Amino acid sequence: MNLTLNPETFVLFPLGKKRFAFLAGDVSELARPDQAQTFPHTTPLLTGVVLRRNQIVPVADVAPALVGPDAPARKFYLVLNRPGRNKAGRTAIPVTGECELTQAERLPVTGKLPPYVCGLLSLQDEIVEVLDLDRLMAAEVRS
Amino acid sequence: MKISSTRHSARPTRKRHTVILFSAGGFTFAIEAKAVDEIRETAGLATFATRLSKVEHSLIRQGRRYFVVSAARHFRIKETPTSRLMLLAGVPVGVLVDGIDRMQEIHSLQALPEAFRGEERNWYRGLTVIRGHVVPLVRPEAFLSKAEITLLNASVCTSERAAAVTA
Numbered sequence: 001m002n003l004t005l006n007p008e009t010f011v012l013f014p015l016g017k018k019r020f021a022f023l024a025g026d027v028s029e030l031a032r033p034d035q036a037q038t039f040p041h042t043t044p045l046l047t048g049v050v051l052r053r054n055q056i057v058p059v060a061d062v063a064p065a066l067v068g069p070d071a072p073a074r075k076f077y078l079v080l081n082r083p084g085r086n087k088a089g090r091t092a093i094p095v096t097g098e099c100e101l102t103q104a105e106r107l108p109v110t111g112k113l114p115p116y117v118c119g120l121l122s123l124q125d126e127i128v129e130v131l132d133l134d135r136l137m138a139a140e141v142r143s
Numbered sequence: 144m145k146i147s148s149t150r151h152s153a154r155p156t157r158k159r160h161t162v163i164l165f166s167a168g169g170f171t172f173a174i175e176a177k178a179v180d181e182i183r184e185t186a187g188l189a190t191f192a193t194r195l196s197k198v199e200h201s202l203i204r205q206g207r208r209y210f211v212v213s214a215a216r217h218f219r220i221k222e223t224p225t226s227r228l229m230l231l232a233g234v235p236v237g238v239l240v241d242g243i244d245r246m247q248e249i250h251s252l253q254a255l256p257e258a259f260r261g262e263e264r265n266w267y268r269g270l271t272v273i274r275g276h277v278v279p280l281v282r283p284e285a286f287l288s289k290a291e292i293t294l295l296n297a298s299v300c301t302s303e304r305a306a307a308v309t310a
Contacts, residue, residue: 037277039170039270040218042261049256049270049277056270056277058258082257089257137258 007103010121012128013078014097015063016071021102021121021130022080028090030099031077045137050092052079059092062136072096080133091133106130156252156269162280164244164273165229168220171244171278173271178283180232182243185225193298195291201299202237204230210295211237212286218266235296236287247273252280 009024031052036059038048047061057079063071074094082089106119113129116136121128162173163182188211191201197216202209209230215222217238229238252269267279287295 039172039263039277039279040168040220040266041259041263042219043259043263046258051272051275051277054272056253056256056272058256060258091256091258137260 007105009101009103010106010128010130011078012100012102012121013093013095014099016067016096018067019126019128020066021128022078022133023130024101026080026082026133027078028081029079031079031092033075033077033094047094050077052090052092055090057090057092059094060133060137061094062131062133063094063096065136066131082134091137093133157250158252160249160252160280162247162249162271163229164247164278165214165227165240166242166244167214167218167225167240168223170218170220171276172214172218173247173249173273173278173280174229174283175280176246178232179229181230183228183230185228185239188228192302193295195287195295198287198295200237200239202228202230207235208299209235209237210287210292211239214238214240214286217286219262231283231286234284234287235292236283238286249273249280255279 010021011024011027012019012021034050036048036050045060045062045065047059049056049058063074074096076095077092078095078099079090079092082091104121104123107122109117109120116132117129118132119130121130161176163176163179164171164173188200188202191199197212198210199213200211202211211228223241225239225241227240227243229240231238249271252271254269255264255267265285266281268282269280271278271280
């Protein structure tokens with residue numbers, strides 16, 4: 001039987017002890033934590049905005065939703081271009097450590113995983129969930 | 144064939160706006176200067192019982208009743224001592240705020256990022272950056288909708304009729 005491998009490139013990022021992944025094509029930059037600013041709003045997950053190259057980019061702190069309230073301090077921002085959207089769709093995700101670029105084959109989701117997990121990566125000694133940010137944020141809005 | 148997108152562009156609009164910066168609950172907001180008729184002290188407010196929790200006072204000015212909205216309650220933020228009342232132009236609405244900072248000209252207005260999906264989409268026309276600080280430009284018509292003004296006017300008529308009957 002021939003298996004056709006179809007590796008894609010992902011950005012792995014840590015949230016506490018666990019790592020997650022986004023498609024590398026969706027990530028535009030890894031940024032140092034600028035001073036986040038905030039103003040009144042009612043959207044869950046969003047903690048404020050940061051200024052990146054004269055653009056106002058919303059900050060979505062997904063850590064509590066993914067690893068619970070005890071996630072360590074976030075050190076960097078991963079800035080994502082959400083697929084099919086213009087620059088108004090960019091979102092910054094605070095992460096707790098350095099990120100890594102990796103090529104791997106995305107495996108289908110097995111078992112009971114939340115709908116925002118759109119694939120799994122089988123790495124050396126860990127299984128990493130590939131996230132769909134749109135679905136993650138929509139799930140939080142609904143809950 | 145040209146297909147136009149209905150999505151908001153992230154590119155800031157370059158139109159010039161003169162805004163008034165005001166504060167409420169520790170936050171700074173901007174409102175277009177032309178949307179404000181008068182800024183005054185809070186003297187003369189009368190208690191006004193209503194089902195809308197953000198409206199607790201009214202003001203009679205030049206024979207016209209203004210419904211006074213608490214900015215802090217409107218934006219669902221901490222209530223702090225208020226000192227100024229902004230009377231909006233063209234509508235019988237006053238907005239109770241902590242203070243007025245200054246007038247300012249802004250040259251750039253960015254659409255609210257799409258990630259914001261809550262009530263803020265109604266509250267704000269967009270965001271601007273003033274001296275490195277992101278400031279939302281409020282939509283004056285969001286403080287009280289036409290329907291809410293109609294309901295408040297109706298409740299005034301009802302209470303005035305009841306008062307007349309009692310008298």
